[in-house]
Amino acid sequence: MGLQEPDPKAGGGWLAKLSSITDMFAYPLRTSHYVELVNPLWTTHRMQARVMDVWDETKDARTITLKPGANWRLHRPGQHIRVGIPVEGRHYTRTYTISSPPERDDGCFTITVKAIAGGRLSHHIVRKLKVGDYIPVGLPQGDFYLPDASPIQPLFITAGxxxxxxxxxxxxxxxxxxxxxxxxxHYAPHEFDxxxxxxxxxxDAEQPLYKLHEIHTHRNETGGAERFTREGLERLCPDWRERDxxxxxxxxxxxxxxxxxxxxxLSHRLHIERFRAELAPIPKDAVGGTVRFANADLAVDADGETNLLRVAEDAGLNPPxxxxxxxxxxxxxxxxSGCVRDLRSGDxxxxxxxxxxxxxxxxxxxxELAL
Ligand code: FES
Structure with missing residues (x-):
């Protein structure tokens, strides 16, 4: 019988026990570093996942099926993970929600990524990631999930x-x-995307307890775009006040x-998951300036609205x-030294x-920043 890949549900326990002994002989590295050369999913010093499948959901959204390695723990539906991907020699990290249920019995999970305008990593994932690639992943995190015990009547409002x-x-x-x-x-631009x-x-057709209102924001019966409004909410879900x-x-x-x-x-009955920070409007008189990255001994010009992380990356740095x-x-x-603006508060x-x-x-x- 050959060596089995670690079972994510079992947390790779046998491997951890073996590693604690062999680490003594692997110093200054750890056994896990050598194991990685054989199979990246067996490593314990960092978590990786193998791309098992890619599936195009729409022309710019793709579902990636990932097989996580040792020490993975099952997610709660609604949680997200951090994904790291090297693109053109630099390492980027993004957060994506897991789209599959934890009940899958093949030990895999999926993320579904939409390529967004100017999004380096989302474009790489949607266009370039391929079956057999390995990517670093973090453990599932987040508190956007349904309660286990108390029965609720949910109202989901989602878009894109x-x-x-x-x-x-x-x-x-x-x-x-x-x-x-x-x-x-649910709001989406068109039926096809x-x-x-x-x-x-x-x-909606098969589950008697599930009622879907799919709204296409670029087309409706009257030819106009339908957006979320209080009136629309009252019409589509008159008992929204009684729901979570x-x-x-x-x-x-x-x-x-x-x-x-x-x-x-009713704020206590509202649960929100954000993909982006809530930013304050940029003042008309906002000005940028020269940003100096002291550790890198580099200075670049920046406007008053591009975040400094992006400015650093565009300048060729790879900040954490x-x-x-x-x-x-x-x-x-x-x-x-100098002055920066917090884009959320404007302070x-x-x-x-x-x-x-x-x-x-x-x-x-x-x-000037200590970067
Ligand atoms: S990257 Fe998470 S707070 Fe900035």
Whole structure:
């Protein structure tokens, strides 16, 4: 009998025990570094996943099936992972929601990625990633998931690729045969570019407790574009006040939803997952400046709205980063001099020694960073 790949559900326990002994002989590296040469999925010093399948959902969205290596832990439907990919010699990290249910019995999971305009990594994943590639992944994270115990009547409001966490939840509930009475309002530009469109319509036809309202924002019966409005919500889901709402989509949609739930005093029943930081409007008189990266001994010009992480990457640097939306603080650095603007609040940061989250701050005049 040959060596089996570590079972993600078992956490690769036998490998960890063996490694603790062989590490003594592998110093200064670890056994895991040598094991990686045989099979990257057996490593324990970093988590990797193998691309098992790629599937085009629409012309610019692709589902990637990944087989994770040792020490993986199952996700809760709605959670996300960090994915790292080297592109043109530089290492990028992004966060993607898992779109598959944890009930899969092949040990794999899927992410569904839409190529966004100017998105280096999303374009690479959608266009270039191929079966057999290995990519670094993080463990599932996030608190956007349905409660285990208390029965709820969910209302999902999703748009575009914001469908992914809801899809993981719906697939899981259906597989477990415990789908509650559910209303789902989903926005996509057209029928043909609705991610998971066919599966959603099939669920609507086959699941008596699932009601889908699929709204195409670039075409409707009257020829006009239909957007999320309070009136539309009342019409499509008159009992929305009695439901727990799970929403994921672009910032404008989430802001409109937040306003309605806040006015109704129901914010505690609203659960939101964001893909991007909520940014304040850029003031008309915002100015950029020369950004000096002290450790790299490099200076570049930047405008007043491009985040400093992107400025550094465009200048050829590879600064640490994670979520790119102001949550994980992996991109923190120190302001040595000058002034930057926090793009979320519009506040200036100009105290030397202050912490700067490069993914959500832009130059506000000349500045120097400890990067
Ligand atoms: S990359 Fe996560 S906070 Fe900046």
């Amino acid at each position: 690729s914001g469908i992914t966490p809801a899809m993981s939840m719906l697939r899981s509930l259906i597989l477990q045969e415990r789908l509650p009475e559910t209303v789902h309002i 609705t991610i998971f469109g066919r599966e959603l319509r099939q669920m 709402c799970y929403a994921c989509g672009p910032p404008a949609l989430l802001a409109a939803i937040e306003e309605i739930w806040e006015e109704a005093g 980063h994670g979520c790119r939306m102001g949550i994980c603080h992996t991109c923190n650095t120190t302001l040595k 200036f940061i100009n105290e030397p020694g202050a912490t700067v989250q490069t993914c959500v701050c832009a130059a506000a005049g000349d500045c």
